Amino acid sequence: MTKVSPMHKEIDEETATSLLGFWVYMMTDCILFASLFAVFIVLKNNTAGGRNGAELFSLPFVLMQTLILLTSSFTSGLAMLAAQRSRIKDTFIWLGATGVLGASFLALEINEFAKLDHSGSSWRTSGFLSSYFTLVGTHGLHITVGLLWLGGILVYIYKKGLNETSVKRLTMFSIFWHFLDVVWIFIFSVVYLLGVI
Amino acid sequence: MYRSKAFKAYVTGFVLSLISTLIAWSVVNAHVTSGHRRYSHLFINVLVLSLAILQLVVQLIFFLHLGREKKPRWNLQALLAAVGIIIILVVGSIWIMNNLNYSMMNMVPTQEDQPF
Numbered sequence: 001m002t003k004v005s006p007m008h009k010e011i012d013e014e015t016a017t018s019l020l021g022f023w024v025y026m027m028t029d030c031i032l033f034a035s036l037f038a039v040f041i042v043l044k045n046n047t048a049g050g051r052n053g054a055e056l057f058s059l060p061f062v063l064m065q066t067l068i069l070l071t072s073s074f075t076s077g078l079a080m081l082a083a084q085r086s087r088i089k090d091t092f093i094w095l096g097a098t099g100v101l102g103a104s105f106l107a108l109e110i111n112e113f114a115k116l117d118h119s120g121s122s123w124r125t126s127g128f129l130s131s132y133f134t135l136v137g138t139h140g141l142h143i144t145v146g147l148l149w150l151g152g153i154l155v156y157i158y159k160k161g162l163n164e165t166s167v168k169r170l171t172m173f174s175i176f177w178h179f180l181d182v183v184w185i186f187i188f189s190v191v192y193l194l195g196v197i
Numbered sequence: 198m199y200r201s202k203a204f205k206a207y208v209t210g211f212v213l214s215l216i217s218t219l220i221a222w223s224v225v226n227a228h229v230t231s232g233h234r235r236y237s238h239l240f241i242n243v244l245v246l247s248l249a250i251l252q253l254v255v256q257l258i259f260f261l262h263l264g265r266e267k268k269p270r271w272n273l274q275a276l277l278a279a280v281g282i283i284i285i286l287v288v289g290s291i292w293i294m295n296n297l298n299y300s301m302m303n304m305v306p307t308q309e310d311q312p313f
Contacts, residue, residue, distance in 0.1 A: 081204060
């Protein structure tokens with residue numbers, strides 16, 4: 001890893017460029033979420049006579065979701081650290097933990113959406129619920145894509161081991177996952193915490 | 198790996214994020230269980246949003262290593278550009294829509310106002 005050959009340096013620069021490119025994509029993704037937040041804040045009180053956040057959201061439930069996602073963000077960072085140090089066993093353990101936690105988060109969210117829909121609060125009910133489902137659903141879609149990507153990385157590392165490509169992909173994945181947690185913190189604060197007061 | 202600086206940074210970020218999440222949640226929970234009477238809405242809004250922004254900064258530093266970037270700090274520059282756009286987008290939307298709501302309130306049509 002510490003060999004300094006001109007060849008190696010070039011690959012490193014290429015990796016750095018890809019990582020910067022991915023970072024810029026993440027910024028545009030944040031702008032996408034910001035516009036959905038703006039829509040939600042504007043439509044928040046338009047419940048059209050239906051139920052509002054205080055009647056629909058459960059605080060303990062959303063705290064559990066938040067802690068699960070925060071922990072998975074932490075473990076994805078540890079997986080990246082382990083991969084950079086070529087510790088394949090630790091990489092698998094932490095990536096596996098990230099996947100299990102991410103899947104639990106998604107299962108809770110799908111469960112919540114199904115419950116809301118069954119209790120007569122679907123995305124068609126009001127402006128508030130349309131914007132709620134769009135914002136939280138877009139986040140959930142990102143989590144779903146992230147989990148599929150994580151599966152792909154696991155298969156790749158299992159087949160090819162920890163080479164430069166797998167470390168690069170893992171680093172991108174962990175940037176993606178950290179940002180999804182940051183977006184969730186704002187959903188937790190703006191949609192849920194400020195929605196029930 | 199578990200003794201490295203990078204690992205300690207992750208643990209620090211995780212603990213700080215946990216603390217700020219739990220503070221925000223407990224304050225709102227106490228407010229709701231007291232029948233929405235314990236704190237003022239302004240206080241909760243300011244507290245919850247400040248803690249969210251604090252946690253954003255904590256994660257940028259400890260999870261995304263923004264502070265350890267070498268010059269010319271492209272990541273930071275891209276982030277600042279995005280933050281600028283986000284502030285214009287969110288604050289601008291809230292501002293103009295509130296203004297619109299306010300103007301609409303003064304334009305409730307009465308019998309005399311209606312042209313037909």
